[in-house]
Amino acid sequence: MPSEDRKKSRVTLLDVARRANVSRATASLVIRKSPLVGAETRSRVEEAMRELGYVYNMGAARLRAERSHTVGVIVPNLTNPFFAELLGGIEAVIDAAGMVVILANSGDLVDRQDMVMRRMREHGVDGVILCPAAGTEREFLTRLLEWDLPLVQALRHITDEVDYAGVDYAAGMHQAVDYLASLGHERIAFAVHGPIHSAYNERIEGFCDAMRSRGLSAERIVRIPYQTAEIPRSAQLLFEQTEKPTAVICFNDVIALGLSAGLHDLGFKVGENFSLVGFDDVTDAETMRPRLTSVSTAPVAIGENAAKLLIERLEEPTRSPRKIVKQPKLHIRQSCVPVPKFAL
Amino acid sequence: MPSEDRKKSRVTLLDVARRANVSRATASLVIRKSPLVGAETRSRVEEAMRELGYVYNMGAARLRAERSHTVGVIVPNLTNPFFAELLGGIEAVIDAAGMVVILANSGDLVDRQDMVMRRMREHGVDGVILCPAAGTEREFLTRLLEWDLPLVQALRHITDEVDYAGVDYAAGMHQAVDYLASLGHERIAFAVHGPIHSAYNERIEGFCDAMRSRGLSAERIVRIPYQTAEIPRSAQLLFEQTEKPTAVICFNDVIALGLSAGLHDLGFKVGENFSLVGFDDVTDAETMRPRLTSVSTAPVAIGENAAKLLIERLEEPTRSPRKIVKQPKLHIRQSCVPVPKFAL
DNA sequence: CCCTTAATTTAGATCGATCTAAAAACTTTC
DNA sequence: GAAAGTTTTTAGATCGATCTAAATTAAGGG
Numbered sequence: 001m002p003s004e005d006r007k008k009s010r011v012t013l014l015d016v017a018r019r020a021n022v023s024r025a026t027a028s029l030v031i032r033k034s035p036l037v038g039a040e041t042r043s044r045v046e047e048a049m050r051e052l053g054y055v056y057n058m059g060a061a062r063l064r065a066e067r068s069h070t071v072g073v074i075v076p077n078l079t080n081p082f083f084a085e086l087l088g089g090i091e092a093v094i095d096a097a098g099m100v101v102i103l104a105n106s107g108d109l110v111d112r113q114d115m116v117m118r119r120m121r122e123h124g125v126d127g128v129i130l131c132p133a134a135g136t137e138r139e140f141l142t143r144l145l146e147w148d149l150p151l152v153q154a155l156r157h158i159t160d161e162v163d164y165a166g167v168d169y170a171a172g173m174h175q176a177v178d179y180l181a182s183l184g185h186e187r188i189a190f191a192v193h194g195p196i197h198s199a200y201n202e203r204i205e206g207f208c209d210a211m212r213s214r215g216l217s218a219e220r221i222v223r224i225p226y227q228t229a230e231i232p233r234s235a236q237l238l239f240e241q242t243e244k245p246t247a248v249i250c251f252n253d254v255i256a257l258g259l260s261a262g263l264h265d266l267g268f269k270v271g272e273n274f275s276l277v278g279f280d281d282v283t284d285a286e287t288m289r290p291r292l293t294s295v296s297t298a299p300v301a302i303g304e305n306a307a308k309l310l311i312e313r314l315e316e317p318t319r320s321p322r323k324i325v326k327q328p329k330l331h332i333r334q335s336c337v338p339v340p341k342f343a344l
Numbered sequence: 345m346p347s348e349d350r351k352k353s354r355v356t357l358l359d360v361a362r363r364a365n366v367s368r369a370t371a372s373l374v375i376r377k378s379p380l381v382g383a384e385t386r387s388r389v390e391e392a393m394r395e396l397g398y399v400y401n402m403g404a405a406r407l408r409a410e411r412s413h414t415v416g417v418i419v420p421n422l423t424n425p426f427f428a429e430l431l432g433g434i435e436a437v438i439d440a441a442g443m444v445v446i447l448a449n450s451g452d453l454v455d456r457q458d459m460v461m462r463r464m465r466e467h468g469v470d471g472v473i474l475c476p477a478a479g480t481e482r483e484f485l486t487r488l489l490e491w492d493l494p495l496v497q498a499l500r501h502i503t504d505e506v507d508y509a510g511v512d513y514a515a516g517m518h519q520a521v522d523y524l525a526s527l528g529h530e531r532i533a534f535a536v537h538g539p540i541h542s543a544y545n546e547r548i549e550g551f552c553d554a555m556r557s558r559g560l561s562a563e564r565i566v567r568i569p570y571q572t573a574e575i576p577r578s579a580q581l582l583f584e585q586t587e588k589p590t591a592v593i594c595f596n597d598v599i600a601l602g603l604s605a606g607l608h609d610l611g612f613k614v615g616e617n618f619s620l621v622g623f624d625d626v627t628d629a630e631t632m633r634p635r636l637t638s639v640s641t642a643p644v645a646i647g648e649n650a651a652k653l654l655i656e657r658l659e660e661p662t663r664s665p666r667k668i669v670k671q672p673k674l675h676i677r678q679s680c681v682p683v684p685k686f687a688l
Numbered sequence: 689c690c691c692t693t694a695a696t697t698t699a700g701a702t703c704g705a706t707c708t709a710a711a712a713a714c715t716t717t718c
Numbered sequence: 719g720a721a722a723g724t725t726t727t728t729a730g731a732t733c734g735a736t737c738t739a740a741a742t743t744a745a746g747g748g
Contacts (some may be wrong), residue, residue, distance in 0.1 A: 023698045028736060036723060038696060056466045059412065060734035062403045063703045070446075070467070078435065079627075079644075084428030091422065091449050095460075100467055102414075105435050109420045116439075121446055122400045124413070132399075194487060228627045264633045283572045287601045289608045299499045300423075356704060367728045372706060382726060404704035407733045 011052045020048035030058060048169045062124060069099045069309060072120035072128040076195075077109035082252070082280055082299050083131070086154065089303025090129055097311050100125070106133045108195050110140075115226045121149065126311045134195035150313045154306040157198045163313055164323045165306035169199055170206030172295040172328035176249045177210035178294075179330055184339040185275060189220035189238050189245040191255050193231075203251060203279075220245055224255055231258025235266055246339045247275035253282045256292055260335070276338035291333035303324060355396045364392035375400060393679060413443045415654060416464035416472040419541075420452035425626055426596070426643050427475070430498065433647025434473055441655050443470070450477045452539050454484075465493065470520035471654045476500045494657045499652040501542045507657055509650035513543055516639040516672035517550030518622045519588025522635075523674055525558055528683040529619060533564035533582050534598050535590040537575075547595060547623070564589055568599055569616045579610055590683045591619035597626045600636055604679070619680035635677035646670060675678045 017027040022045060028087035030045040031038045037045075047067045062068040071094050091101050102125060106113040113133045120128055123266060127150035132141070138159045144151050145161065153164040180188055188330075190207045194200065204221065211218035220241065224234050232252070238248055238259075250256040256278030260270050269273040278294030285292040305324040313319070361371040373381045374389040381389075381607040392398075394400065406412040415438050419427045419436035435445050446469060450457040457477045463470055471494035482503045487572060489505065496507040522580050524532055534551045539597070548565065564585065568578050575598070582592055582603075594600035600622030604614050612618040615634035622629060622638030647666040657663070 010734095012735080025698055025700095025737085026696085026736080032736090036696065055462070058466045058735055059468045059469065060703095061736070062706085063407055063734080064736040065703090067561075068403065073447075078432035079429055081425040081426075081428060083421055083425075084425060084431075088422035088449065091447060095448065100463060101447045103417075103431075103435060104439065105432065105446045118399070119444060122402045124401065126404045129430075198552050228631050232631060253693090254627075257628065261631045261633045274414045284601065287571050287576060287605045289605045303703080345748085354704095358704080368705080369707090369728055369730095370726080373727090380726065385726080401704055404733095405706070407704080409733090410704040463693090 006157045010057075011054045012057075013054070015052055016045065016048045016054050017207075019052060020045040031307070047249075050218075054331060061281065062226050065288050068124045068126055069136055071121065071307075072103055072104065072123075072125040074104050074106050074113065074116055074120070074128065074130045076106050076131055078105055080254070081087045081282055083281075085299040086131070086303040086306075089300035089302075089305075090154075093304050093307035097307075099204060106134070108133045110137075114140075117144070119196075125149075127151065127314055129306050129310055132158050132197070134197040134200075136197075143316045148317070150310060150317060152306050152313065155199055155302060156173055157202075160323075161321055162311070163309045163321050164310055165302055167302060167326045167328050168299045168326075169202040169297075169328075170209065172279065172297065173203055173206030173249070174210040175328065175330040176279070176295055177207065177214070177216075179219050179248070179332070180247045180275060180277065180336065181214055181216070183247075183275065183336060184340075185247040186216055187220065187243055187245045187247075188216065189222055189248040190251070191219075191222050191224050191238065191259060192251040193224040193226050193255060194251070197229050200251075207249065213256075224251075224259075224290070228254060228258065231255060232262035232265060235259050235262025247336065249277045250279055251277040253280045253285060253292065253294055258287065260288065260292070271335045271337060273337070274338070275339075277330075277336060283332050285331070288335075290335050293333045293335045296329045296331045298328075312336045354401075354479075356401075357398070359396055360389065360392045360398050364389045364397060366468065388674050393609045410629055411548065412470055414446055414467065414469045415443050415651075416446045416448065416461075416465070416467075416474075418448050418450050418457065418460055418472065418474045420450050420475055420477050422449055424598070427642040429626075430475070430555065430647040430650075433644035434498075434651045435647075437648050437651035437655070441651075443457040444458045450475075452477045454481075456469075458484075459535045461488070465491075471492075471495065471658055473498055473650050473654055474478070476502050476541070477519055478541040478544075480541075492516040492661070494661060496654045496657065497648050499646060507653045507665050507667075509565060509653055510543070510668075511545040511646060511647055511670045511672050513641075513642045513672070514550030514553065516623065516674075517547055517593070518554040519672065519674040520623070520639055521551065521554035521558070522681065523676070524591045524619060525560070525589075526591055527619065527680060529591040530683075531564065531587055531589045531591075532560065534595070535564055535566050535568050535582065535592055535603060536561075536595040537568040537570050537599060538595070539602055544595075568603075572598060572602060573597060576606035576609060579603050579606025591618075591621070591680065593621045593625055597624045597629060597636065597638055600638065601628060601632065604636070606634065614619040615679045615681055615683070618682070619683075621674075621680060625675050629675070629677070632679075634679050636680045637677045638675050640675045642670065642672075665682075 002164040013027050014024050016022045027045050028043050053183055073090055077083050094101050109131050129152045131154045140326050141158055153163050157164050208218040222237050263270055270276050278292045281294040281296035285294045357371050358368050361368045361681040371389050374386050417434055421427050438445050448460040450460055454477050473496045475498045480667055485502050485506050498509050501508050566581050607614055614620050622636045625638040625640035635669045
């Protein structure tokens with residue numbers, strides 16, 4: 001039990017080297033698992049490290065070498081479980097690669113995003129996974145590129161010049177529309193909310209496209225409040241038009257959950273006389289009653305993809321930008337029914 | 345438009361100093377907003393920084409000074425929205441203090457927690473907010489203390505020797521029991537799941553305590569599967585005893601959501617002929633039907649408290665450990681009804 | 689046994705900031 | 719105008735690792 005005088009100094013590589021009777025340089029090689037060092041020496045150094053309770057000083061290493069083993073992740077929001085799951089996927093892969101995540105929240109505000117990004121640079125991150133705030137300009141990303149900061153955009157697509165991991169939202173909307181159409185629905189509403197960004201537009205376009213290609217009207221796009229608590233009582237907005245819808249597709253499951261409640265309050269029975277499709281397929285979809293039919297976007301997998309892209313980019317900084325766009329999958333449960341023959 | 349030969353070198357403090365015709369030391373003082381430097385000189389340096397597009401190198405600074413402006417946060421899980429909100433609260437306060445969060449996921453496994461903690465130390469974090477994995481030993485925490493690593497335990501309480509931010513779970517259980525008792529319920533079940541840790545035990549004890557002090561049986565504690573998807577069909581477990589309960593308190597809202605669905609499947613009508621109380625009061629509580637009565641634990645606020653505790657501790661490393669224990673609040677909605685006079 | 693080649697080990701400079709202690713510039717005071 | 723006291727500025731050492739280039743040791747060949 002060596003009770004060193006731990007007054008002030010931490011154990012340094014030099015201490016280890018002395019203890020093992022080698023030079024600082026050799027000790028350094030051992031840490032980095034270089035094959036250059038002899039087996040016997042290696043184990044001697046390793047033991048010294050153990051005896052002294054040495055901890056690697058990443059900060060010092062980073063100063064000299066270039067890598068900090070640190071990755072920045074910027075999300076617009078943490079209370080939405082969707083982003084939390086995305087973050088989970090990222091963290092798992094980054095961690096497995098021996099790196100560490102520095103987290104920041106942009107609040108979906110470009111100014112905050114600016115300052116958060118600067119802080120990331122100050123901390124010397126090796127790269128950044130960015131879920132761009134609504135209104136992010138293409139120049140913002142290309143500038144980072146010029147600064148040689150490896151970058152991946154996640155979920156929201158700003159420019160082809162930067163790696164991207166996301167979902168084919170348009171295809172997801174097509175699946176939802178196709179399914180409802182197959183049940184005979186023609187008057188289908190689309191309930192949306194939140195800040196406007198690429199993922200938003202892509203979904204809108206996907207919806208319009210799918211509807212029009214079947215000769216259906218894509219005009220029933222209804223904007224719902226962003227406050228979760230207000231969603232239920234906004235269900236009535238769906239019925240303010242002359243020709244009332246028989247089904248609604250939701251921008252995400254948060255809306256689906258809220259509208260489901262609101263429709264119930266209005267006397268509708270979802271899954272019996274009204275149909276509802278969610279988007280994201282979070283865990284609640286299974287525990288709702290009726291079980292929610294939802295387009296699955298698998299946020300954890302997207303996070304993993306984003307992290308993998310970044311790691312590849314770190315290894316090969318100059319390769320041309322890549323995209324990984326996941327295909328979503330419609331998860332059919334109980335919230336949709338065929339449109340009644342002479343209904344409404 | 346100075347198109348420097350940006351071949352390899354980044355802009356350093358020395359570059360700035362030269363440009364402004366001062367020494368490296370002076371430039372350093374300007375960055376750190378020292379009052380020692382003259383007004384005219386200061387603005388000259390600041391302009392040079394702007395012109396050259398200088399970014400502070402935190403890593404280099406940390407090596408010499410002691411602070412890294414970095415805080416480690418270790419959570420057991422990221423897919424549970426509860427922890428995501430906690431994290432959100434932490435991030436906001438840490439960010440406002442000019443520091444940055446390094447995130448890690450222990451998966452509620454002590455081995456992973458060990459290695460994650462080591463990584464935090466390697467990265468030289470100024471302090472750590474730890475939500476201890478189930479089974480964490482008191483020695484694990486005290487050892488960190490000996491290493492002079494400022495530490496805060498969040499949500500789960502292991503030892504009084506370390507700062508703590510959490511909720512008074514026992515009081516929450518009392519509120520739930522009191523409320524149900526006031527509606528005439530006597531046979532009240534408690535549905536639990538998940539790994540066993542202080543927050544778990546505290547809730548169990550709170551329940552037993554509250555029940556016994558009213559002369560009621562506290563034996564209806566039912567363990568439910570941890571997989572979210574399996575919760576609904578485990579509702580029947582509640583009724584396997586001879587004297588069937590008329591109400592159930594849930595360990596958290598995830599269970600409440602699942603059981604609500606399962607009870608529905610069994611033909612019960614929650615809020616009409618059966619009562620159900622949740623715990624945590626996440627956003628879904630409001631959008632469920634019937635609206636879920638739930639004990640509110642406000643995870644965001646707990647996160648903020650934890651971060652504040654850590655910041656105070658950084659400023660005053662030797663002060664004695666403090667606790668901030670939030671009082672939960674029962675949020676009454678629609679999922680409970682008085683027990684029918686001659687029911688069941 | 690010496691020479692070449694390969695395998696290990698090392699001294700010393702270096703990364704970009706901060707710190708200490710002292711010098712330089714500027715005021716005041718007598 | 720010199721001494722004393724302030725206010726600003728600075729040279730040079732330093733933090734703890736990595737890198738380069740060279741030194742040392744071991745192995746193989748004739």
